[in-house]
Structure formats: C-alpha cells, structure tokens
Amino acid sequence: MDKKETQFTSTELQTLAELIFPNWQKLPSLEELDKRYPKRELPFGAIVNRVAPSPTGMMHIGGLYVALVNRRLAKQTQGVFFLRIEDTDQERAVVGAYETIVNSLADYGLSPDEGPMHNSDGEIVEEGNYGPYVQTSRKEIYHACAFDMLKRGAIYPCFMTKEELDKQREEQQKLEVRTGVYKEWALGRYLSFQEIESKIKAGIPYVLRLRALGEIDKTISWEDEIRGTLTVPENIVDTVLIKSDGIPTYHFAHLVDDHFMRTTHIIRADEWISSVPLHLQLFSAMGWEPPFYTHVSAIQKMAETGKRKLSKRHDPEASVSYYWENGFPRQAVIEYLLNLANSEFEDWRRVNPTSDYTEFRISLGKMGQAGPLADLIKLESISRDILSRMPIEALYKVSYAWAFTYDKELAEEMAKDPLYSQRALDIERDSEKGAKRLSTLKDLRPQLAPFFDHFLPPANELPFPDNVKAEDRKAILELVKERFKDSDPPEQFFENLKLISAELGFAGAVKDFKKNPQMYKGHVGDVASIVRVAMFGSTRSPDLGQVLKVLGNQTVVNRCNRAISVN
RNA sequence: AGGGUGUUAGGCAAGUGGUUAAGCCGCCAGUCUUUCAAGCUGGUAAUCGCGGGUUCAAAUCCCGUACACCCUACCA
Numbered sequence: 001m002d003k004k005e006t007q008f009t010s011t012e013l014q015t016l017a018e019l020i021f022p023n024w025q026k027l028p029s030l031e032e033l034d035k036r037y038p039k040r041e042l043p044f045g046a047i048v049n050r051v052a053p054s055p056t057g058m059m060h061i062g063g064l065y066v067a068l069v070n071r072r073l074a075k076q077t078q079g080v081f082f083l084r085i086e087d088t089d090q091e092r093a094v095v096g097a098y099e100t101i102v103n104s105l106a107d108y109g110l111s112p113d114e115g116p117m118h119n120s121d122g123e124i125v126e127e128g129n130y131g132p133y134v135q136t137s138r139k140e141i142y143h144a145c146a147f148d149m150l151k152r153g154a155i156y157p158c159f160m161t162k163e164e165l166d167k168q169r170e171e172q173q174k175l176e177v178r179t180g181v182y183k184e185w186a187l188g189r190y191l192s193f194q195e196i197e198s199k200i201k202a203g204i205p206y207v208l209r210l211r212a213l214g215e216i217d218k219t220i221s222w223e224d225e226i227r228g229t230l231t232v233p234e235n236i237v238d239t240v241l242i243k244s245d246g247i248p249t250y251h252f253a254h255l256v257d258d259h260f261m262r263t264t265h266i267i268r269a270d271e272w273i274s275s276v277p278l279h280l281q282l283f284s285a286m287g288w289e290p291p292f293y294t295h296v297s298a299i300q301k302m303a304e305t306g307k308r309k310l311s312k313r314h315d316p317e318a319s320v321s322y323y324w325e326n327g328f329p330r331q332a333v334i335e336y337l338l339n340l341a342n343s344e345f346e347d348w349r350r351v352n353p354t355s356d357y358t359e360f361r362i363s364l365g366k367m368g369q370a371g372p373l374a375d376l377i378k379l380e381s382i383s384r385d386i387l388s389r390m391p392i393e394a395l396y397k398v399s400y401a402w403a404f405t406y407d408k409e410l411a412e413e414m415a416k417d418p419l420y421s422q423r424a425l426d427i428e429r430d431s432e433k434g435a436k437r438l439s440t441l442k443d444l445r446p447q448l449a450p451f452f453d454h455f456l457p458p459a460n461e462l463p464f465p466d467n468v469k470a471e472d473r474k475a476i477l478e479l480v481k482e483r484f485k486d487s488d489p490p491e492q493f494f495e496n497l498k499l500i501s502a503e504l505g506f507a508g509a510v511k512d513f514k515k516n517p518q519m520y521k522g523h524v525g526d527v528a529s530i531v532r533v534a535m536f537g538s539t540r541s542p543d544l545g546q547v548l549k550v551l552g553n554q555t556v557v558n559r560c561n562r563a564i565s566v567n
Numbered sequence: 568a569g570g571g572u573g574u575u576a577g578g579c580a581a582g583u584g585g586u587u588a589a590g591c592c593g594c595c596a597g598u599c600u601u602u603c604a605a606g607c608u609g610g611u612a613a614u615c616g617c618g619g620g621u622u623c624a625a626a627u628c629c630c631g632u633a634c635a636c637c638c639u640a641c642c643a
Contacts, residue, residue: 054643089642162641178569180639207641232571243641250643274571274638297573298637336579339591343580346591368580375578378592388605428605435605446603494601510601528601540603 005189008153012193017150019200020157020208027144037130037260046079048264051105051112052254054086055097059104059320061374062269062298065337067110069296070267072338072362074113079264083115084257085134088247098134099124104320108330130261135253142248145256145286146208146241154285155241157206158188159199182212186238208242213281220277225294225364235277251275255282263291267364270295294364299340299374317374325406327441329390329398331357332383339382342366353389380439388436392426399425399448402441410444413452423550424451427542437542446538451550456537456559459566464533468526474564475504476530481560486552493545494528501527534563 008016018024028036040048051067053059074081083105087093102116102124111117114128126133149155158181160168165181172179181187188209191199199206214220214234221231241252248256258266273295283290316322323333335357339345348360387395396418403411414421425448428435437447449455457463464473479500484493498508501524507513513523531548532541535556541547548556 052643056643086643092642158641165640173568176568178639205641227572230571237639240641245641247641249641253643269637270572271637271643295572340579343591346579350591366581369573375592378579381592384605437604439604497601523601525601532602536602538603542602542604544601 006192008193010151013151013153016157016193016196016200017147019197020150021143021147023143024147027140027147030144030148033141033144033260037262040080040262042080043078045077046264047074047077048080048082048262049074049267050082050084050115050258050261050263052084052086052257052268053101054089054092055094055101056089056092057094057097057100058318059100060318061320061323061337062318063101064104064108064110064320064333065299065340066267066269066296067105068108068334068337069341069362069364069367071110071112072358073265073267073364075358076361080113082128082130082261083112083117083133084261085116086250086253088135088243088250088253090136090247107324108320108334135257136247138253138257139246141260142242142252142256143246146248146252149241149285150208153211155208155210156188157191157196157200158186158209158238158240159191159204159206160187178216180237181209182236182238189238205244207240207244209238210241210278210282210285212236212238213285214277220280222276222280222293224273225292226296226367227294227369230273230276232274232277235281237278239278251278251282254279255286255288258291259283259286259288265292265294267294267296269298271298296341296367297369315374317376323379324402327402327406327443328379328383329386329441332379332386335386336379336382338362340368343368384436384439387438387440388429392422392429395425396422399441399444403444406441407444409454410449410452413454414448420451420550421448424448427546427550435542446540447542450536450538450541451547453555453558459562462533462537462563462566463539464563465526465529465539468522468530470567472504472506472521473530476500476527477534477560477564479503480531481557481564484548484553484556486549486556488549490543490545490549493548494524497527497531498524535559 021027040046042048049070051063051070053063071081073079083102085098085101087098098116102118105111106118114130115133116124116126119125132138146155160181164187168181168185169179172185186209188206189211212235214236216233216236218234219231220234221229224230239251240249242248254266257263272293276293279293280290320333324330335345335349338357338360342360342362344366345357345360345362349357352359390398396414399421400411400414400418403414428437437443445455468476480497483496483500488496500506502508504527505521506527507520507523510523510525513520528544529539532544533539535541535544535547535551551559
C-alpha cells in the first residue's frame with residue numbers, strides 16, 4: 001500500500017463540506033456559537049463539571065458515585081455542576097431511562113445546577129444557558145463544528161462498509177498489526193475529490209472520520225489528579241466522529257459539548273483513560289483549550305466466591321434503585337459512597353456527628369485508584385448510624401415513605417396515628433446507650449409492626465417459653481393487667497414486675513435465683529419474657545416498660561386478656 | 568494479540584524511604600442486662616500479588632513477572 005493520501009485544494013474542501021451539509025448556510029458559525037455560549041463568569045478556581053449518563057436503562061450506582069464526586073467538587077469551588085444526557089445511541093435508548101436519571105439524582109439530593117431537572121411542579125424541564133442539554137437536540141451545533149473541520153480537512157468522509165471493515169480487521173489480525181482504521185488502512189483518505197463527490201451524490205452512506213495526526217511512537221502526557229502524570233501513546237486511529245445518520249459519536253459530542261458548555265474538569269470513570277489521547281487531539285484540532293481530565297475507579301465488583309465485575313444483569317446492587325428498595329436511607333448510600341471516595345470521611349463524621357455531609361470537603365487527590373468492591377455490610381453499618389442519629393420526625397417520615405411503597409400494610413397502620421408510631425420508633429433512642437435497632441428500613445417489621453394489633457401472631461401461636469407453667473403465666477398477666485398504668489414512669493414497670501415475681505414465687509433478682517435456683521419457679525427475667533411475648537408477640541423487644549407505656553392502658557389490658565385466653 | 572489501569576488483613580482503606588503497617592466494617596470473647604440489639608472493653612487477622620535490584624534502610628524507588636479489569640465499535 002504505497003498510495004498517496006489525496007490532497008485537496010481549499011475550494012474542493014469547501015465544495016465537499018457544502019455537499020455534506022447542504023444546509024450549511026443555516027448552521028451557526030463557530031463565532032456565533034462562541035457568543036451564544038460565552039465563557040462563564042465564576043470565581044477564580046471554580047470548577048465546572050458534569051455527569052453525562054446515557055439513557056440506556058437503570059441508573060448505575062457508579063453513575064451516582066461519579067455524580068456525587070463531581071457535584072461536591074463544583075459546590076466546594078462555587079462552580080457549576082450540570083447534567084447532560086448522552087443519547088446519541090438510539091439503538092440502546094430505553095424508554096423512561098431519561099426520567100430515571102433525573103429522578104435518581106433528585107432522590108439522592110444530587111440535582112444539577114443546569115440541565116434536565118424538576119421544576120416546582122415536579123415536571124422535568126431544562127434549566128441553564130448552555131443548553132440544550134440533551135445531545136440529540138444539539139445536532140446543528142455538532143454539524144457546525146463538523147462543517148468547520150471539513151473545510152479545514154481535519155475530518156473526511158469514509159464510505160467503508162461494515163463488511164469491508166470486518167474483512168480488514170481480519171486481515172490485520174492475520175498480519176499481526178494493529179487493528180483499526182488508520183494510516184494506509186484508512187481507505188477514505190485516498191479517495192479523490194471526484195470519487196467522493198459522486199458517492200455522496202449517489203447517496204452511498206458514509207461516516208465522518210478524524211484525520212488523526214498522531215504518531216504511534218510518540219506519547220502524550222497529562223496530569224490526572226487522582227493518578228498523577230499519565231503517559232500514553234498518541235492516537236493514530238481515524239475515529240468516527242459523525243455516524244452515517246448524522247449523529248455524533250461520544251468523542252465528538254464530548255469535544256463540542258464540553259467546550260461550549262465551558263466544562264473545566266472532566267471527572268469520569270476510568271474506562272475512559274484510553275480515550276484521552278483522542279480527546280486531547282480533538283481539542284487541539286479545534287484549537288480549543290482542553291479541560292482537565294481525571295479518572296475515578298468505578299465501583300464494579302462484588303465479593304462472593306471470588307471477585308468479579310459488578311454486572312448489570314446479575315447483580316441487583318448495581319442499580320441505584322436496589323438500595324432504597326432494600327430499605328437503605330438515601331443518606332446512607334451517599335455517605336457510603338463519600339467514604340469510598342475519601343476514606344477519611346468516616347473520621348470526620350465521628351468528630352462531626354450532626355453536621356450535614358456537605359460540610360465535608362472532598363479531595364480528588366485522596367481518592368483511591370483501585371476499584372472498590374461493593375460492601376453491603378459496611379453500608380448497613382452506616383445506615384444503622386444514620387437511622388439512629390435522625391431526629392424522630394425525620395425517622396418517621398423516611399420510614400413512612402419507605403413503607404408506603406414496600407410495606408403497604410404497615411404504612412396504613414402508621415398513617416392512622418403518626419404520633420403513636422413516632423413514640424414507638426423513639427423508644428430507647430435518646431438513652432445513653434443510644435440504641436440502634438434499625439439497620440435498614442426493612443427492620444420496621446420486627447421493630448414497629450408489633451405495636452399494631454394487626455401484626456400480632458394469633459393468640460394460640462404466641463411463642464411463650466415453656467419454662468413457665470400456663471397457670472403462672474396467667475397469674476403474671478392478671479397482675480400486670482391490674483397494676484399497669486401508662487401514667488407511671490417506664491422504670492416503674494420493672495419495679496412492679498419484681499414485686500409480681502416475688503408474689504408468685506419467682507426471684508425478683510436474677511442473682512438471687514442463681515444462688516438458690518431450687519427456691520424459685522424462675523426469676524424476674526422469666527416473668528418479663530411472659531409479658532414480652534404477650535405484649536409484643538416476640539421473645540425480643542425494645543425496653544418492655546417503654547413498650548407498654550406506648551401501647552397504653554387499654555391495649556395492655558386487651559393483649560393480656562388475649563394471652564390469658566390460651567392454654 | 569496490542570495499549571492502558573490496578574494489586575496493603577474476610578471487605579473498605581490509611582500510608583509515597585526510617586520506631587511494634589492507622590482507622591472503619593466484619594468476626595470472636597468479656598462486660599452491662601428483664602429479651603434481642605445497641606453500648607463499653609479486649610481480641611482475631613496483612614511476611615504490603617510474586618521475583619529480583621537500588622539503599623545503611625522499601626509497602627513506599629527501579630526492572631521483571633502473575634493476575635484482575637478497561638480500551639482497541641457508525642456503544643457510551
């Protein structure tokens with residue numbers, strides 16, 4: 001292949017460009033675009049960044065992670081964080097995915113400053129002066145840039161078919177040379193003006209490729225704030241910039257959008273590292289100043305029998321929706337992610353238990369370079385802390401919101417008397433011990449539901465321990481029924497229980513029982529168990545005295561009677 | 568195959584030449600105790616992927632190697 005690349009005159013280039021973009025006169029000029037999207041006036045050091053997901057299905061937890069890091073960084077520097085929808089691949093587009101992205105970000109408190117977001121009526125609208133923020137609506141901007149590059153010969157039309165490309169790749173593999181469209185393998189570079197003109201006029205489909213200027217034996221470097229200086233070979237591949245349907249590829253959209261949206265920092269998943277040479281080359285081809293690139297390791301693995309990639313198809317925890325479904329409060333997920341980003345966050349949190357997480361300053365340089373495994377157990381621990389720290393009103397609110405979707409039965413009961421539920425949820429929370437009874441909202445069932453008669457097991461299925469005889473059990477409950485008053489302080493309950501124990505031949509103190517077990521029927525703990533099961537339907541409960549106080553006189557009497565009725 | 572990124576206890580992770588390699592989660596034990604949690608106290612566990620080298624001294628620097636993942640699409 002000793003052919004020579006075709007050299008075009010500027011007139012030929014102009015003619016071709018106009019042929020390719022027949023509407024060229026309607027396209028904005030680069031100068032116009034520059035005016036339409038002026039440099040942002042922001043404080044020195046302000047970071048403008050974005051998250052740019054594709055609407056291809058569920059929202060990935062990694063996407064939320066990247067969004068969190070970007071947003072924090074922008075906020076910390078009085079910059080701008082925007083959302084752009086990368087929908088250039090219509091084949092993979094999924095109906096509803098766009099809404100999922102906007103809603104997920106909103107749910108997690110990560111709504112952008114610009115881009116698609118909810119208005120006060122809850123409708124999705126686009127805000128911001130640098131839009132549109134959905135790529136398929138930006139066609140004329142891409143075309144304007146492509147037109148400019150065409151005129152300069154920086155890109156060229158390529159008519160190679162899928163079959164030709166496949167065949168060429170096979171040949172390259174056989175020859176053990178690098179695969180791809182580059183140098184002499186880039187057939188489009190050798191087409192004459194006439195050939196191109198007639199093919200276009202004949203309606204043969206084509207793409208627009210970059211005329212790559214890189215050399216394979218040269219390298220290019222940039223400073224990645226997480227990884228330091230990265231040095232990689234220059235790009236030599238004539239990458240497709242505009243697809244045959246006129247829509248740009250990711251790379252071209254990135255160039256155009258992040259330039260005119262005035263993005264200063266690209267903070268994205270590390271799968272993009274290998275594309276940086278191309279991207280730098282693109283900016284250079286336009287004579288534009290490139291943004292800073294830094295790459296975060298995606299959360300993508302999980303432990304089981306080994307390590308493997310966190311798969312969209314097989315690992316439900318890859319989806320953002322999984323966490324709320326499984327009762328993790330949003331804030332727990334955010335703080336877990338934040339801790340993954342900067343592990344010193346948890347030290348900060350310990351010192352500042354009540355501060356908003358946004359007061360913590362995140363730092364790119366302190367982010368890990370390795371891809372972390374999703375650690376649900378750690379998440380659960382964080383969730384437990386957060387749930388225990390929440391003011392009771394907030395806890396009720398999040399509990400009800402969760403139950404409303406995932407435990408309708410319970411939500412119905414809760415709604416009947418919110419204050420009652422709050423008092424039930426609040427048991428032991430303000431004590432010295434700082435009880436943490438809820439790890440996730442799924443624990444609402446064992447912790448809250450027993451306060452409602454509706455959820456108690458049938459009387460004959462109450463799990464009474466068999467070390468206390470039925471007659472003693474009934475006697476205990478009769479006395480509780482008689483003596484319990486919800487106006488007494490909760491500590492009083494246990495004092496009463498000791499007296500009841502003594503009256504019925506049980507030891508009032510466990511120690512006494514242990515000393516002389518033969519002298520007693522059992523001890524106050526056994527007596528408490530009977531009451532617990534009768535009142536809570538379970539052998540485990542929060543502080544009994546407080547439980548009874550919340551239940552109230554009438555319910556205590558009812559539940560005693562109910563339990564007494566069985567043999 | 569070529570290019571790239573990574574590899575510190577069960578998991579997350581500090582640490583960038585110099586005392587016994589932080590901390591959190593988990594796990595185990597003790598303690599508290601009317602149950603279960605929580606709390607408190609203590610414990611467990613890493614020859615820093617492996618092999619060389621540089622150095623008085625290396626998890627930290629250099630070389631090699633293994634493994635994992637990413638890219639090499641008209642997907643992002």
